[in-house]
Amino acid sequence: MSSPDTFTGWLGLDEKSAQGNLVWQSYTPKPFTPTDVDIAISHCGICGTDIHTLRSGWGKSNYPVCPGHEIVGTLTRIGASVTRFTLGERVGVGAQSGSCLRADCEECAAGMEQHCAKLFTGTYNGKFADGSKSYGGYAERIRLPAHFVVKIPEALESRDVAPMLCxxxxxxxxxxxxxxxxxxxxxxxxxxxxxxxxxxxxxxxxxxxxxxxxxxxxxxxxxxxxxxxxxxxxxxxxxxxxxxxxxxxxxxxxxxxxxxxxxxxxxxxxxxxxxxxxxxxxxxxxxxxxxxxxxxxxxxxSQIGSPPEIEEMLKFAAEKGVKPWIQERRMKDANQAIVDMEDGKARYRYVLVNEENEHAKL
Missing domain, CATH: 3.40.50.720 (NAD(P)-binding Rossmann-like Domain)
Structure with a gap:
């Protein structure tokens, strides 16, 4: 398994991108560090946040934006300092991909990374501590710190897990x-x-x-x-x-x-x-x-949850048989999917599927 230095995905270039004007093109992810992982994306849920961000509804977005923070995929590269995961493992990523993680940070030290006041890096449209941009899951791959990657119970299907992550x-x-x-x-x-x-x-x-x-x-x-x-x-x-x-x-x-x-x-x-x-x-x-x-x-x-909270939720969902109401859409049809989402047609979550990555050994 390996990962390229350039990734490809759907990018929003301005406020009009929320109207179904995403562009499929290449971009450079954050520099790879010993604490990072690369994931080949098989599924990515569409969240209302994606539309708010693409149209700069919560403030001016840092274009280009690759949306998507309900991500499931397979690990293709693991940093030398990462010991919790193995290559080829199925994992998930939610709405956060970075915080300060300092011992003197009240929130991070208490397992409340989602409320870190020093640094909150959204899985997309954010910045990491080194100043590099974060890019999301409407793409072939994603790179982020392993701390914000979660394990997925074997009993859950990837398409069901994706929208749970946010x-x-x-x-x-x-x-x-x-x-x-x-x-x-x-x-x-x-x-x-x-x-x-x-x-x-x-x-x-x-x-x-x-x-x-x-x-x-x-x-x-x-x-x-x-x-x-x-x-x-x-x-x-x-x-x-x-x-x-x-x-x-x-x-x-x-x-x-x-x-x-x-x-x-x-x-x-x-x-x-x-x-x-x-x-x-x-x-x-x-x-x-x-x-x-x-x-x-x-x-x-309330704002999302920490990685351990997400894993607790997934374990609970597996034990109780919680199954979301979803509709699968092809990753190549992302533009139409976000238009349909904005029009209220989803019943009740859309999940984009990278058909090439869904069953491939990457």
Missing amino acids: GGITVFSPLKKNGAGPGKKVGIVGVGGLGHFGLLFAKALGCEKVVAISRTQAKRKDAQAMGADDFIATEDGGWAKKHARSLDIIVSTVSGPNMPLQKYLQLLRTNGTFVQVGAPEDPMPAFSAFALIAKGCKIAG
Whole structure:
């Protein structure tokens, strides 16, 4: 097995790339170091972050951008200092590929690399400590520090693992940290790529009640098939009053800035928690402080998860048989796939497949 010094993938060159204008061309990855690995990519999920970044929705992107941070593939090169992996092993990569990893860093030392204040390198559109750029998974290969590579249980299929590496951990982590499980009533706002993972994991965690919250009734049957015990459509009048004080935890996956936040908070029971994981491009709406004070409620946020958390999630998914709802698309069709994603056609995650790498011995 070997890796070239130049990689090839889909690059966004400007804000219009999100409209299906990615260009397939070569680029130079970060310089290889003893702590790095190269991975031949077989599968890469499409995440909403890809579209936000390609169009510079969260701030000006560092073009060219090779998106994709839900990556599964085979190790083709391993640095001399890497002892945890072997050549040819199937591995995964999530949304982070670098942090400071210093012993005096409060976050990194505590296993919270995703919150490192000194250095956060996104798997794409980021910069490593040496100043080189990070390039993502809409490509043939990826290079990154081995610390941010995760092992995959043999029982899981690569196509199912890919969207878990960002979409899955984004909801699994806050559910676990906020006590989702037996005796808890949990609401998931948004029945989309993230939200469907929320329903699947909340059910697998054994929550007493799982409630899907969506704008319309359109996804009711799908949500029930994913494990929802109840369904709230916010287009229906009086929903907040009808379901007031009914949920212990709400995880909001929506990224629209006009969410009815004040009404969501009405759904919380005393000492309940509202966790926002969707990231709107505009500020979130205002709300009354009494929505928190009166019931002792909390508003929280959560960002992906550390490599050990991701491995914990994958092990849990394998044990519980959690299987995401995905649609496979060819890597060569990435442009049409992101257009369809933006149009809301995914049910519920698209996964790009490098057919050449899927079964090849690289």
